[in-house]
Amino acid sequence: MLTMNTATALPAVGAAFAASLVEVVEAFTIVLAVATTRGWRVAWVGTLTALVTLAAGIAIAGPALEQIPIHGLQLGVGVLLLLFGLGWLRKASLRAGGVIAMRDEAALYAKATSDMAQSSTEPSRGQQWLGGVAVFKAVLLEGLEVAFIVIAVGAGRGLLGAAALGALAACAVVLAIGVAVHRPLARVPENTLKFGVGVMLSAFGVFWTGEGLGIRWPGGDLALLALAMLFLSSGWAAALTLRAVQRRGAVA
Amino acid sequence: MKLFLEVITEFVSMFWADAGLCLGALGVVAAVGISRLRGWFGAAESALALSIGCVLVLWVSVWFAHRRSALRSPPTDATIAGARR
Numbered sequence: 001m002l003t004m005n006t007a008t009a010l011p012a013v014g015a016a017f018a019a020s021l022v023e024v025v026e027a028f029t030i031v032l033a034v035a036t037t038r039g040w041r042v043a044w045v046g047t048l049t050a051l052v053t054l055a056a057g058i059a060i061a062g063p064a065l066e067q068i069p070i071h072g073l074q075l076g077v078g079v080l081l082l083l084f085g086l087g088w089l090r091k092a093s094l095r096a097g098g099v100i101a102m103r104d105e106a107a108l109y110a111k112a113t114s115d116m117a118q119s120s121t122e123p124s125r126g127q128q129w130l131g132g133v134a135v136f137k138a139v140l141l142e143g144l145e146v147a148f149i150v151i152a153v154g155a156g157r158g159l160l161g162a163a164a165l166g167a168l169a170a171c172a173v174v175l176a177i178g179v180a181v182h183r184p185l186a187r188v189p190e191n192t193l194k195f196g197v198g199v200m201l202s203a204f205g206v207f208w209t210g211e212g213l214g215i216r217w218p219g220g221d222l223a224l225l226a227l228a229m230l231f232l233s234s235g236w237a238a239a240l241t242l243r244a245v246q247r248r249g250a251v252a
Numbered sequence: 253m254k255l256f257l258e259v260i261t262e263f264v265s266m267f268w269a270d271a272g273l274c275l276g277a278l279g280v281v282a283a284v285g286i287s288r289l290r291g292w293f294g295a296a297e298s299a300l301a302l303s304i305g306c307v308l309v310l311w312v313s314v315w316f317a318h319r320r321s322a323l324r325s326p327p328t329d330a331t332i333a334g335a336r337r
Contacts, residue, residue, distance in 0.1 A: 082277050086310050087270045093314050099321050133255065140259050145266075202310075206303055213285050215298045227303060234307045238314045245318065 011224060012159045015200035016166035019149045022193050023142040024174040029105050030138035032178065033112035038131030046135025054143040065155055075212025077152040078205050084149060085201025089235045092195035097242025103190050109183075153204060195235060203227035273313040280305035 035043035065073065094100045146167050154163030207224050210217060217223035267274050284302045287293040293301060 079278070079281055082281070082306065083267060083270075083274050086273055086277055086306065086313075087266070090270065090273055090310060090313050090317070093310075094317055097314075097318070099318050137255065137259055137262075141262055144259065144263055202306065206306055209281055210299055210302050213281075213288050213298065213302075214295075215288070215302070216295050217299055218296065223299075230303060230307060231310075234310060238311055242314070242318055249322070 009159055009162055011200055011228070012153045012204070013162050013166040015197055015204065016150050016153050016163035017170045018193050019153075019197045019201070020146045020167035020170035021174065022190060022197065023146050023149075024171050025105065025190065026103075027139050027142035028174055028178050029109050030112060031135050032183070033109050034131040034135045037113050042129070042132040043135050046132035047139050049132075050136045050139035050143060053140060054147060058147055062160075065151070071212050071214070073155055073212075074208045077155050078207070078209030078212050080148065080205075081152045081201050082205030082209060084145075084152065085198050085203070085205045085231075087198075088194050089198030089202055089231060092191050092198050093235045093238040093242070095191045096195065096239035098246045099242055105190070106183075149201070153201070199228055199231045199235060202231045270313070272316060273309060276309035276313065277306060280309055 031043050031047055034046065068076070091100070095102050150163045150167050151160065154160035203224055206227050207217065219226070280302065284293065284298050284305065287301070288298050
């Protein structure tokens, strides 16, 4: 039986919380855009349908995970985490280095609402339904990412429940703030979060891939912290180098 | 059903957008796994190769993304000079 250790439990819950925060903020922007142009009822129906679909998928796939041998599971989730983590870290480094633009929730919200408002001033039932479909797709896609991250972060060490709690807490925070302010959460430092989550997911990914391959990490679970430091400094170095290159290119 | 397929396609395309990074990371994992199975690498060498390999894949991917973006949008001076010509 695998034991829960603070050195892995806290980063796992933290990573699940932060990753879910980023994804839920992205989904909330679409939900809000549809709600303000097509009505809250359509937005709620789209959101709830997506959440029920997601829950059904997890309920079916979840027990299957327990049948997989632990080394195979660690290798599988480790590789999945690596792909997610390196992808997030790459994007965050490129944004921090000024190569690609920062994500702007306010601008995305404005574009989504203007796109929908342009189609008709008085939306027909069909257009309202299309708004619901857009919400369903956005929530299902972002929710799928959250589910993968929660499974990947939690399954390797029996932390599925803790990671799921982290994700639920993120949903609750975004919903509470979103319902209160009725605006897209543009002030959430999305890229900083993405950078941090990319670092944690990459560290977990390398750690569990290694364990899946039968590697005994020096220092045991504490190797996770060393790996996190390695990816943090690597991502930072990449972003700083890109900034310097961009600056030199602008001067030349 | 079509909706589900669209969502799954979008989900997979996220990885496809970073295909080089994904293939590089999978290559590192495969190389370390084979080296470990064949007994070429011990635990310490495997741990080191896995960690450093993934960092190198990240750097190479970031650098290629930078190069691609530089090729897509040449420096402003060059663009202005090109327009004058």
